[in-house]
Amino acid sequence: MALTELVFGAPTLAKVGVVTFDASVSEQHGKSADVTEFPVEDGGTISDHIILRPDTLQINGIVTDHPLVFLASLNAPSPLDGDLTSVNERAKLAYAELERIMAEGEAVDVVTSFKEYTSMAIESLEVTRDAGRGNVMDATIRLKQIQKATLETVEIPEPETPSNRAVVDKGKKPPKPATTQTAEAARGRSLLFGGLSG
Numbered sequence: 001m002a003l004t005e006l007v008f009g010a011p012t013l014a015k016v017g018v019v020t021f022d023a024s025v026s027e028q029h030g031k032s033a034d035v036t037e038f039p040v041e042d043g044g045t046i047s048d049h050i051i052l053r054p055d056t057l058q059i060n061g062i063v064t065d066h067p068l069v070f071l072a073s074l075n076a077p078s079p080l081d082g083d084l085t086s087v088n089e090r091a092k093l094a095y096a097e098l099e100r101i102m103a104e105g106e107a108v109d110v111v112t113s114f115k116e117y118t119s120m121a122i123e124s125l126e127v128t129r130d131a132g133r134g135n136v137m138d139a140t141i142r143l144k145q146i147q148k149a150t151l152e153t154v155e156i157p158e159p160e161t162p163s164n165r166a167v168v169d170k171g172k173k174p175p176k177p178a179t180t181q182t183a184e185a186a187r188g189r190s191l192l193f194g195g196l197s198g
Helices: 002-006 090-103 180-197
Strands: 023-030 033-039 045-052 054-064 109-110 117-130 136-145
Touching: 054 090, 090 117, 090 136
Parallel strands: none
Antiparallel strands: 023 054, 033 045, 054 136, 109 117, 117 136
16 A cells, blocks of 8 residues: 555645655554443442543654655655645654644644544654665654543532621620639639638
8 A cells, every 4th residue: 555655645644743655554543432430338349430631643654855756756745734835854854843833832634544643742752864764754643632621611500698708897896794603613622722722
């Protein structure tokens, strides 16, 4: 499949952000979920909830300095979308852009021959260069979809009795006069205490 993409082109080439690959050698699309489990008295477990995890994607794609297009050796187009200039170092330019996306933590759209993804972040980027391949960037990119929380504004109802009402300072209260029973109890304690200490 990769050879036919190189020779004849493909209707949908893999693209990460603005970097379009000359050929996509392989793609691995991943979906997973967590199933929550709770033990019960009889020794078994029950599963009552499924949490979908973010989509993952691994692309192995290549960008060459001389793609198989008409007069590419003289005038190879840039591998970056919207960049209409002709460049000689297409592989280096593509690698620099992928590096920038990862370093800045930029969420990008990814197009594959199988599915289109939005809001993907590069988790890892591995590039192989060797003498046998010449000026080719052979990249393996692992991406994960970013899931953002959504905010909702709600109105808070007014409490029936306001808890934040102003506190009125009523000053010090005069002491209450002691009742006869309280005075006699205090006197009895004083005598008892005075007798023990004397």
